[in-house]
Amino acid sequence: MKVWIVGIIATALTTVAAGLIADGLTSVGTSVREIIDGDNRSVVIRDKHGPVLAVTVEQGDGDGCNAPGWVYPEPPSAPLMNTPPGTGPRKHGKTWDEDPLAFGAVAVGPVALYISAQARDNRAIILNNITFHVVERKPPLKGTRVSMAAGCGDSPTYHIGRVNFDTAPPYWVAVGDYMKEFRTDELKFPYKTTASDPATFYIEVDQGACMCKWQVELSWTDGSTSGKTLIDNDGKPFETTSAQGLTIFTWENGQRKVSDAWTS
Template sequence: MGTEIQDFAAELSGLKERSGLSYGALARKLHMSTSTVHRYCNGDAVPQDYAPVERFARVCRASADELVGLHRKWILADEAKRRGARKAGAGGTAEPGSVPEESTETESGPEVEDVTPSEASGTTTSAAPAPGRRPSRRLRVLLAATAVVALTVPAALAFRGLTDGNGGDGRRTGAATGTAPVTPSGSGSGTGSASATPSRPASPSAGGSATAGPSASASPGSPARQGGGADDRGTPVSAVISSYNWESPCGQYYLLDREPGTVPKPPPPQDTRNWARALGGVDGGDMMLELTLQGASQEAVVLKGLHVRVVGREPALAWTAYSMGEGCGSGITPQSFDIDLDESLPRSHPVAGQDGGGVVPAKDFPYRVSSTDVEVFHLDAHVEGHDVTWYLELEWSSGGRSGSLRIDDNGKPFRTSSIQGRPEYRYRADTAQWVEPDY
């Protein structure tokens, strides 16, 4: 086990011991299995997302300074885990803790085939930098921004009434899994690829994809050099989807074309997306994405706008809605943007929100980021009457250059369908069955 993973596990174990909670009690509060909490605390597994780590720390009453320190240790442990995975892929032996978090044992996991996102997202298919270079750059950038991220006030974008529109030019995308930042390279396809070659995005099937994870592609506005490829400096901003449900587990639904008696019990919150994908599910009602944007250097990057590109719009799926949360409390209502695509010229309309009981003034684009100045957006993309496939396009400019960064679902458009009027079920652990809510 790497020292970084040991340090991270020791920090979690210390918080757990100080809280006075047993493994079982802590697991119930975190909506995890007891074995998963054990594996985190003894270093057998490192969470793929930071969200469950933060929940763990807050349940254990960690201070603000402890949250910052824990975030830094998670970044180091996550990097050590990825190094172990790359060694294993090259024929070496992976050290403990280097397995993806989704592969850990859970007491409440579904009896379906595991569909863990590939850790091979760190590899590229063409013209990629040497494997040894990207991890160190990623690590330096993440460590530089750790304290900033911990103190950044989130912004939220609420996309209302997704309707039909221009499908965009569907640029080629590269995949990034979990919290790995999308750091575009000069050309080719892979983690954070930059490409000036347009291609239509693949249309998702009704059953959904069996893989999950964010992806982004860069489309520099400056002309490509002769012979193909983008500007040698690459795209100056990276994007990370660190959570697909930032209010977890409140309000998350999946539409499944299955009867309740054939649906296995829901897994812990960190595994719900893979669970739904394995069952052919589609995000229901809304999709809450946590998007972290960061510059690649000290040079400022101006974020000029975040655009929604609708690829397809169909009648809402006539499937059954299954809730992933029970007994949700009040959550944070962050700063939000309202987007009405029925307008002749749709744009984001800022609205004031709240953060921890305080009012967050509405703030419209532009935003500014660099390697030490990070923005976190909470995106609430929801739909009430249709089945919509869509993706995001972030417009940027820096040092005389400009372009756009495509943000999608592992190389495919996001897909969200309305749950209005659909049968709805919640899982009752005491009777081990899906039941209709009593309201």
Template sequence: MPEDAAVEEFSARLRALKARGGRSYEALGRRLNVSASTLHRYCSGATVPERFAVIDRMARLCGTDEDERRNLEELWTRADHSRRPRPQEREPEQEPEREPESQPEPESQPEPEPEEQERERAPELAALGTLTTAPAPRRSLSRSWRGALVAGAGAAVVALAVVLVLVRPGLPTGPEATAPPASTAPPTSTTSPSTPAESSPPPFTWTADSQVWQDGCGHVYLVDRGLRGFGPPPPPGDAAVWAGANRAVHGGETLVRISLQGRSPSSAVVLQALHVRVVGRAEPLPWSAYRMDNGCGGAVTPRHFAVDLDRPRPLARPVDGYDASGAEGRTIPAVSFPYTVTSADPEELLVTARTAGCDCRWYLELVWSSEGRSGTVRIGDGEGKPFRTSGMKGRPVHEYDPVGRRWITGADSGQSG
């Protein structure tokens, strides 16, 4: 499908959804945590959203079913692919040549004779009841030692067979056999059904994305490597893959987007509070900083929760957003607890955590209540790991020159770093 046709088909579907929902751009934008002008650019085809999450929320608010949302995601994928810039060619990484290490040649062992092979397997066969006669004696062992070895090998094989039968799936061996299997978090998204103290999952689902860039383009990573052979910055959509491949750590700031949705349209879940728990502090990493942009900015500052990780007891402080796209601008009110979500009324929370003086590992803890139940879910960076943010003061800062197709230091680019 041509580029313009893919984008136009996607934007036309968005306009139809907005008309179905009956909300104005401003009213719908408040529910989606985006400005009215940004939503208008999506519906007009001037811009394709970086992520499908905001469109998925819009579709749910406008009353779509699962098949419509799946079809809408396919349209977004084609439109996003047509607008995505072609990736820069990566310079091959030069690895230093290593001298081959000399390994001692293994000593050659003579092949055993067929009769010797049969004699060596005799204890196993005897234990399994497949021999009716005693094995031929080995010339190198006395009768007493030979008998002890045969008896010991037979006992070992029988014991192993008994253990295998007892632990075979489907045969309970005690109370542990009836225990449910331990749950594991999926590798590609940060989700959690409940805290260990809870006996059942909470009445809502959530996902957390820690690879959010400021205004969709600005972010800094700390990487333990030099400039040689280092490719260009990734598109924002590939940030998680790029950061994992380079073992990158957020430099100075981590932005986390949390999407919440109730499991039932009729039962509301009340979100009571959001807490921060720091589980590790160390000196800032002595790694180089790589800036993902040469400076960018947007007309909208989203509402968020600001976290100062350098404080002894960090708090998640709600902060108003601001939309400067209009003639006079307007304030976007901060999220205030308690807050209610259902399956038909989801919510997104944006957390901005900063540090200058530590290599911090931290979690978020969300307190909830619903229909007489209450609990706390711990939100981390996937597979139960904490988020990680390191200060970068005094570190060399590198920026990518798209013309010269190379990384340059802050001094070369006029930045102080």
């Protein structure tokens, strides 16, 4: 995971807990959301009760390396897919590589779901469970798979888990020695979180062989109140696709080439 993403999540939680964020808020159901912009957006979610959550979904392994890229709904011969990064047509002021979603691209999985949960005052909140829901399954997106270079960084301490959507319902996969080189422990509920001691989760989400839309529920107990917070992409499901069998392209010095860094 990139170091600055950790900083964004920590800053977002600290600011919201202090009640300083007042602009750019949106309501989704009973939740209030705040978008913290960056190359990877964090969505801060807060309900009347329960924890304040900072959520980021990004590609790559636990230190942000080895990003598997995006599938664009264009064949490799299409003009857009032969346009060097940072050039060509723009949507919302950004080029195809700067805002893949605007050009119809879908992230290649697995992706990493980061959740940091924090109470807003001195009371403790118990986090009871995380449940994944697949809301739509489609065949994998066909087109051009492009993997852009990703930076690497240090990892904080995470409670880690792995989930797979290959069969319904989604199921947890044994962690084993996965990410053993990082400061982690295996995800095992319940957890307690306070204002000074957030609980931070890293969950590898593998959509399997589909293009899946999905969302998450975090159940919690806040004093005498119990509830669930919906975690999604600011009111819309997250979306990831398998790219099995697609050639992987990368860009170096303005030239497109077939990648030799990935085999799947």
